[in-house]
Amino acid sequence: MSFEIPIGPQHPALKEPIGVRVTVDGEIIRDADLHLGYNHRGVEKLAEQKNWTQNIYLMERICGICSHSHATCYVQGVEKLMEIEPPKRGLFIRILVSELERVHSHLLWLGVAGHEAGFDSFFMYVWRDREIVMDILETISGNRVHYAINTIGGVRRDLDELQAKHILDSLEVLRQRSEYYQKLGTTEPSFVARLAGVGYLSKEDAIELCAVGPTLRASGVPMDVRKDDPYAVYDEVPFEVCTADTCDVLGRTVVRIKELMQSYNIIEYLLKNLPDGPIAVRAPRRAKPNEVVSRYEAPRGENIHYIKSNGTDKPERLKVRAPTLANYAATIKMLKNGFIADVPLIFAAIDPCICCAERSVAIVEEKTQQERIVTMSSLRELNLKITNYQARKREAEWPL
Amino acid sequence: MLQKLTQWSRLKSPWILHLNTGACNACDIEVVAALTPRFDVERFGILLEGTPRHADVIICTGPATRQMKDRLIRVYEQTPDPKFVMAVGACAMSGCVYRGAYNIIGGIDQLIPVDVYVPGCPIRPDALIEGVVKLLDKIKQGAK
Ligand code: SF4
Numbered sequence: 001m002s003f004e005i006p007i008g009p010q011h012p013a014l015k016e017p018i019g020v021r022v023t024v025d026g027e028i029i030r031d032a033d034l035h036l037g038y039n040h041r042g043v044e045k046l047a048e049q050k051n052w053t054q055n056i057y058l059m060e061r062i063c064g065i066c067s068h069s070h071a072t073c074y075v076q077g078v079e080k081l082m083e084i085e086p087p088k089r090g091l092f093i094r095i096l097v098s099e100l101e102r103v104h105s106h107l108l109w110l111g112v113a114g115h116e117a118g119f120d121s122f123f124m125y126v127w128r129d130r131e132i133v134m135d136i137l138e139t140i141s142g143n144r145v146h147y148a149i150n151t152i153g154g155v156r157r158d159l160d161e162l163q164a165k166h167i168l169d170s171l172e173v174l175r176q177r178s179e180y181y182q183k184l185g186t187t188e189p190s191f192v193a194r195l196a197g198v199g200y201l202s203k204e205d206a207i208e209l210c211a212v213g214p215t216l217r218a219s220g221v222p223m224d225v226r227k228d229d230p231y232a233v234y235d236e237v238p239f240e241v242c243t244a245d246t247c248d249v250l251g252r253t254v255v256r257i258k259e260l261m262q263s264y265n266i267i268e269y270l271l272k273n274l275p276d277g278p279i280a281v282r283a284p285r286r287a288k289p290n291e292v293v294s295r296y297e298a299p300r301g302e303n304i305h306y307i308k309s310n311g312t313d314k315p316e317r318l319k320v321r322a323p324t325l326a327n328y329a330a331t332i333k334m335l336k337n338g339f340i341a342d343v344p345l346i347f348a349a350i351d352p353c354i355c356c357a358e359r360s361v362a363i364v365e366e367k368t369q370q371e372r373i374v375t376m377s378s379l380r381e382l383n384l385k386i387t388n389y390q391a392r393k394r395e396a397e398w399p400l
Numbered sequence: 401m402l403q404k405l406t407q408w409s410r411l412k413s414p415w416i417l418h419l420n421t422g423a424c425n426a427c428d429i430e431v432v433a434a435l436t437p438r439f440d441v442e443r444f445g446i447l448l449e450g451t452p453r454h455a456d457v458i459i460c461t462g463p464a465t466r467q468m469k470d471r472l473i474r475v476y477e478q479t480p481d482p483k484f485v486m487a488v489g490a491c492a493m494s495g496c497v498y499r500g501a502y503n504i505i506g507g508i509d510q511l512i513p514v515d516v517y518v519p520g521c522p523i524r525p526d527a528l529i530e531g532v533v534k535l536l537d538k539i540k541q542g543a544k
Contacts, residue, residue, distance in 0.1 A: 009471055010452075016420050016428070017468060038467045039422045042501035049500075061497050064426020064522060108429065111436075127436035134433075145426040145522045353425060 002030060007343060009038045016354040020347070024340055032335040034328060039354050047318040052078055052152060052287065055315065059305075060146050062320060063356040065108065068101045069298035070305075070320065070356075071150045076231060077294030077307040078152050081287040090154030090279040091232045096270045097140060097149050099263045103174070104133040105299035106256045106263075109351045110181065113253060116348045117194045122184065129177045132170050139163050154280025164271045175264050182257045186250075195250040199334040199346035202247055211330040212323050213301020214259070215350050217243045218251035225297035239266050249349040286313050298323055300351050322356035410456060410482075411536055413445035417455035417479070421472050421508060423462030426522035427489035431459060434525035441529055444536070452478040457535065459528075460514075463491040463498050464505040476512045484539070486531055487514045490521040 002025045009017035019035030043062055047055050059074040060067040072094060079086060086094075107130040114122030134144050141147035141157060149155050185191060201211065206219035216223055224241040226234045242258035244251035287309040296303045301323030308317040327350040334346050418431055434441050435448055449455045452475045464472060476483070487508050490496040495506030508514060515538060518531035 009468070010419060010475055016425065017422070017471070038471070039420070039462075039465060040467065040503055041422055041463065041465055041498045042503040043498070046498065046501045058497050061424045061426075061521075064424045064429060067424075067426065124437055127433065128438060131433070131436075131438040144524060145430060356425075 018354045027339050029335050029338050029340060032332050044318055047315060051313040056150055063353050064145050065105050065353055066298045067146050068098050069296055069303050072098055073294050073296035073303050073305045075150045075152055077292045077305050080292045081290050081309050082284055084153050084281055084283055086154040087278045087281060088275045089277045092270050092274050093155045093159055095232050096267060097147055099266045100133055100137055102299045103260060103263050104130055106260050109256060112348050116345045117191060119191055132174055136167050136170055139166060151280055152283040158279050168271060171264055171267060178260045185253055185257060192250060195253060196248060198249045198342050199349055200248050201330055201334050205333055206330060209329040209333060210326050212326045214252050214255045215327050215330060218255045219247045220245040225295050225302050229295055237266055237269055249345055252349045300324060300353060301326060324353045324356050411540060414456045415447050415449045415454055416457045416459050417449050417452050418459050419475055421460060421462035421468040422465035423491055427461040430522050430525055431528060434528045439525040455479055457484045457486060459486045459488055460492050460508045461488045463495045464508045464511060465503050469505060469511060472511055484515045484535055485512055486516045486518060486535060488518045489523050490519060493517050496521055
């Protein structure tokens, strides 16, 4: 006897709107299905109407947690298109912010993992310390979440001595705290018992299902864009790729805590070796017709932007492949044969960023199976038609 | 007497439901950050609730995507009276950068009545706290 249970889109365990439909047999999940699209805003289409500079701010607002990742990935691509080379100091500051973002994102995740595991004081502790990173980011960029520090050809704000010193001081505190969390997270018996063995994803499955980021690395595959295909200044920064081989949520926790440590080292290196010079170069308004793929290691995994230009000051096509999207297939695998009670934990373990992943697909005509390019206005009409004139299907049909 | 008591308890412990209607997540983490030790809205008796049926205040982030439209209205209807809505972030107020996109309604006040608007993209937790205090003031004045 199997039941279907709908979870979401608005559900206490999921912070963002996403629907999961799990088929259960008793307590055990036999199948899972994801319902997406609640957070789809049409960013890609919108990007085609804005110019290169405006798009930086739009890209930032794809996601609030990895805002710098999307902006940097986009800016790197556009710089390649425009054939400009940002100055060294600009790149250093850009990478500095992206490492700080990784720290804040991983701390955030650690807290959420603690919360989902029922360890709320851990959550509060971690989030208290996360405020230190937020303060650093605020001193650098003036903002807590959307830093708006990137610009095409470099960064917008410089760093002075005092700020660098402040960051180094705060880093010491963070390092100590993270060591404490490492100890707590990996030795506290009840916490470990809750996480170990949950959401198993074998190495072969992880590779086959194209998992990315800490999810992949926790299955023992050392893959990291920063090492494999170094962008910006990562080829001269010493750091290690962290892996774990337990293939479960515990492993993902360990990988993230280790990455925190690596990030602290990177930040320290960047600040101590910050070169002098300008922070940005002037960028042209237009880009030659060309196309480019830009890769970036976001806190959640590999982020890919495909950008096509047609000689005007607007992109012709912008495609975003966010890390969470790549991890969905693996999540389904992890959910299968697990317990219902583990759903939030497993979900949280990939660090889902639903708003990142809500990218639209090409419209495929049902009858002819043909893809077609549509304009914004016709898309809008289509959308109105679908949402307003169609009989609404009831969402939660209780199977009793 | 009973009315006084309910009014008092409503003011002292407004329970909130956080609803994401297509936000970019930044407002959401700032809402959560407001609950954590640095800002700690719990000292006003504010508690984050999981279900709309327990909530007094709906904190709404995001520009209301068409997909979320029906759900938003349903959540609003499920919340017991009296209910209050806070539109948090530029998105929930008007649509922010997404304004004009095909899937965006643009501002939740197009769908449900809103009591307090908190501007910012994203809001700072301090702004959220101020918004809550304003809302409490409003409730208090409404009672008089
Ligand atoms: S107001 Fe800004 S930060 Fe908040 S959800 Fe909208 S785009 Fe994101």
